[in-house]
Amino acid sequence: MKQTDMNIFAQLESEVRSYCRSFPTVFTKAKGYKMWDESGKEYLDFFSGAGALNYGHNEDSMKEKLVNYIMSDGITHSLDMATQPKAEFLETFNEVILKPRNLEYKVMFPGPTGTNTVESALKLARKVTGRTDIISFTNGFHGMTIGSLSVTGNAFxxxxxGIPLQNVVTMPYDSFVNEGLDTLEYLERFLEDGGSGVDIPAAMILETVQGEGGINAASFEWLQRIEAICKRWGILLIVDDVQAGVGRTGTFFSFEKAGIKPDIVCMSKSIGGYGLPLAITLIRPDLDIWAPGEHNGTFRGNNHAFVTATAALEFWKDPEFEQNIQKRSELIYSFLESIVEKYPEVKGEVRGRGYMVGIGSEVEGLSEKIAAEAFNRGLIMETSGPKDEVFKLFPPLIIDDAGLEAGFEIIEASVKTALEAAEPVAN
Incomplete structure (x- = not known):
């Protein structure tokens, strides 16, 4: 087979490309938790499409249903017209996910990406409350369009x-300054004091575990207090579950164990099951005051994604699926703790929950070197945080113990190699 010339991408694709710089090879095949490049080299995927492939690559039941649907000339594109796949998804999602968790939401299809669902949530919160401001949190990441960027913390x-990002007040996330500072006492003081310069906002938006911001996990108590503050002041609570949802933190919604019920929930990435573009905005029913067409999108009726999203929900009918996620989450966390303990030179801290975890290192550039070495050894993982100081593990939920152990071996070997390379050479 003719090898692809990597120069094609440098010559013809925009400089904005990023992941192909971290993983410089041409991939040709993927299955489960593995990928292969055109030379036949095998890679363990601890990246999962940045959380868009929680069920792994080319899962058999989804693939079969999608192929059958395509071959039967099923509707592909339909805007928001009524189709059988959309009806099946809505009904299944309500029966399998919402009702068992005692949640009641209307489902909105805002467009197929994470930033689309965030934009719709911000617009609706302002429409419902008549207020303009939003409170977001340090190191939050919510998307790359203007509204979503305005509530994103990353300076780069x-x-x-290219323009001022306005009508947003940034407050400190849980433990942003240090463990001793009560960030919510600080936040609530701003709301209480008429001289603070902070108006009562339309909404607060947050991730329960910050992905791009450094795998920072808010405590359940902090989340519960946020909900109470929002209720006290008539502020809508928006939880961005685009990356942390669909089992990534151990439960379908990342906020379940905190016992809170957000007013609006943003979901995308793995909600489509197969990696196909799909996003949904879950809205408390009394807040659903949209006029028809007031927010729309050409590709909000992605029927191929409805087919695979419905098939993916079959996993959640079996309680053992979620139980296995939580069991393996403990294995992953224990492994990371062992790395921090065995290699104090990393100056590391284990962060996150579930299959959304990593190690933050105080050693400048070390996490990037570890991720690069892991790629050379056949494992794909990325870094996150304001200074890429965290190497993070995002294996698919369907990974088995053998896959995890193989990945752990590569990561530990990569840590050793990166530390050895960082040691000063003796005279």
Missing amino acids: KRKGA
Whole structure:
């Protein structure tokens, strides 16, 4: 087979490309938790499409249903017209996910990506409350369009907007300063004091575990207090579950164990099951005051994604699926704790929950070197945080113990190699 010339991408694709720089090879095949490049080299995928492939690559039942649907000339594109796949998804999602969790939401299809669902949530919150401001949190990441960027903390990404990002107040996330500072006492003081310069906002938006911001996990108590503050002041609570949802933190919704019920929930990435573009905005029914067509999108009726999204929900009918996620989550966390303990030179801290975890290192550039070495050894993982100081593990939920152990071996070997390379050479 003719090998692809990597120069094609440098010559013809925009400089904005990023992941292909971290993983410089041409991939040709993927299955489960593995990928292969055109030379036949095998890679363990601890990246999962940045959380868009929680069920792994080319899962058999989804693939079969999708192929059958395509071969029967089923509707592909339909805007928001009524179709059988959409009806099946809505009904299944309500019966399998919402009702067992005692949740009641209307489902909105805002467009197929994460930033689409965030934009719709911000617009609706402002429409419902009549207020303009939003409170977001340090190191939050919510998307790359203007509204979503305005509630994103990363300075590099914000700069890309090219215009001032307004009508947002940023408050400190849980433990942003240190473990001793009560960030919510600070936040509530701003709301209480008429001289603070902070108006009562339309909404607060947050991730329960911050993905791009450094795998920072809010405590359940902090989340519960956020909900109470929102209720006290008539502020809508928006949880961005685009990356942390669909089992990534151990339960379908990332906020379940905190016992809170957000007013609006943003979902995308793995909600489509197969990696196909799909996003949904879950809205408390009394807040659903949209006029028809007031927010729309050409590709909000992605029927191929409805087919695979419905098939993916079959996993959640079996309680053992979620139980296995939580059992393996403990294995992953224990492994990371062992790395921090065995290699104090990493100056590391284990972060996150579930299959959304990593190690934050105080050693500048070390996490990037570990991720690069892991790729050379056949494992794909990325870094996150304001300074890429965290190497993070995002294996698919369907990975088995053998896959995890193989990945752990590569990661530990990569840590050793990166530390050895960082050691000063003796005279």
